[in-house]
Amino acid sequence: MASRTVLEREQTWTIAQIAEEFAITHRAVRHYEELGLISPERRGTVRVYHRRDRTRLALILRGKRLGFPLEEIRTIIDLYDAPRGRRSQLEYVLTQIDERRADLEARRRDLDEALAELTTFEARCRADLAR
Amino acid sequence: MASRTVLEREQTWTIAQIAEEFAITHRAVRHYEELGLISPERRGTVRVYHRRDRTRLALILRGKRLGFPLEEIRTIIDLYDAPRGRRSQLEYVLTQIDERRADLEARRRDLDEALAELTTFEARCRADLAR
DNA sequence: ATCCTGCTTTACGTTAACGTAAACGTCAAG
DNA sequence: CTTGACGTTTACGTTAACGTAAAGCAGGAT
Numbered sequence: 095m096a097s098r099t100v101l102e103r104e105q106t107w108t109i110a111q112i113a114e115e116f117a118i119t120h121r122a123v124r125h126y127e128e129l130g131l132i133s134p135e136r137r138g139t140v141r142v143y144h145r146r147d148r149t150r151l152a153l154i155l156r157g158k159r160l161g162f163p164l165e166e167i168r169t170i171i172d173l174y175d176a177p178r179g180r181r182s183q184l185e186y187v188l189t190q191i192d193e194r195r196a197d198l199e200a201r202r203r204d205l206d207e208a209l210a211e212l213t214t215f216e217a218r219c220r221a222d223l224a225r
Numbered sequence: 226m227a228s229r230t231v232l233e234r235e236q237t238w239t240i241a242q243i244a245e246e247f248a249i250t251h252r253a254v255r256h257y258e259e260l261g262l263i264s265p266e267r268r269g270t271v272r273v274y275h276r277r278d279r280t281r282l283a284l285i286l287r288g289k290r291l292g293f294p295l296e297e298i299r300t301i302i303d304l305y306d307a308p309r310g311r312r313s314q315l316e317y318v319l320t321q322i323d324e325r326r327a328d329l330e331a332r333r334r335d336l337d338e339a340l341a342e343l344t345t346f347e348a349r350c351r352a353d354l355a356r
Numbered sequence: 357a358t359c360c361t362g363c364t365t366t367a368c369g370t371t372a373a374c375g376t377a378a379a380c381g382t383c384a385a386g
Numbered sequence: 387c388t389t390g391a392c393g394t395t396t397a398c399g400t401t402a403a404c405g406t407a408a409a410g411c412a413g414g415a416t
Binding site for chain 4: 357358359360361362363364365366367368369370371372373374375376377378379380381382383384385386
């Protein structure tokens with residue numbers, strides 16, 4: 095029993111460690127919490143972060159890099175650990191997944207287009223240079 | 226000479242037509258102008274838009290869909306019709322292109338990652354559903 | 357006991373990207 | 387010649403995503 099508690103005691107982090115590791119400010123971390131994107135444990139008044147929170151933070155930051163607003167990011171990552179008990183809920187989640195996929199694929203088309211233009215433009219520049 | 230002027234008279238658009246076509250407001254169009262992203266001709270006090278402006282607007286909106294800030298979008302599309310006269314300028318433009326490409330490819334990695342996760346998540350949901 | 361360090365809340369400030377009047381010019385139609 | 391229908395400038399309002407003090411608690415070191 096003693097070894098069990100030791101082995102299963104999962105690691106936690108402070109807000110400073112989290113901020114440091116993800117290269118953001120504590121203010122930003124709390125802001126994400128205010129918007130309901132993460133909800134760390136409270137020990138008394140102090141925030142304690144678990145692996146779950148780190149996972150969500152990684153998703154948040156990737157969402158930001160992709161240019162999504164925080165509110166939208168929230169609905170997305172909430173989707174990932176939504177209760178998928180009843181059949182109706184599962185079906186709802188599946189439709190949401192489809193919407194998300196459509197959005198992401200549209201973005202990828204834009205992105206590939208931009209990259210393609212960049213390539214042909216570079217070719218023109220190199221041609222000018224070789225002149 | 227008469228046919229020449231008729232044939233070469235290039236088409237122009239009003240701000241209302243532009244806004245309509247791109248599904249944005251006239252206010253947004255003027256905002257982009259204030260930030261120097263487009264610079265339509267002036268006939269007296271009135272704005273006259275040419276094909277060039279439409280091209281830039283398309284680039285602006287795609288940049289927005291990709292989540293870039295307008296200031297950054299400006300530097301990007303300015304790059305496209307920067308003067309590439311002197312060799313030094315061409316070389317500068319080429320380095321800029323490389324930076325842009327790196328940025329876009331990083332985004333694509335994020336995007337593909339997100340899509341992959343979505344796919345495995347969907348599989349889990351479908352499995353749950355088939356239970 | 358006090359001091360420092362880290363954490364907390366509260367609250368006002370800031371930047372970006374427009375929205376939203378307000379108030380005025382203009383030109384073709386009635 | 388007076389409406390409209392568009393166009394223009396000026397300017398203040400709004401939302402998102404934090405930044406930036408300010409002021410206070412809490413626990414370990416001296």
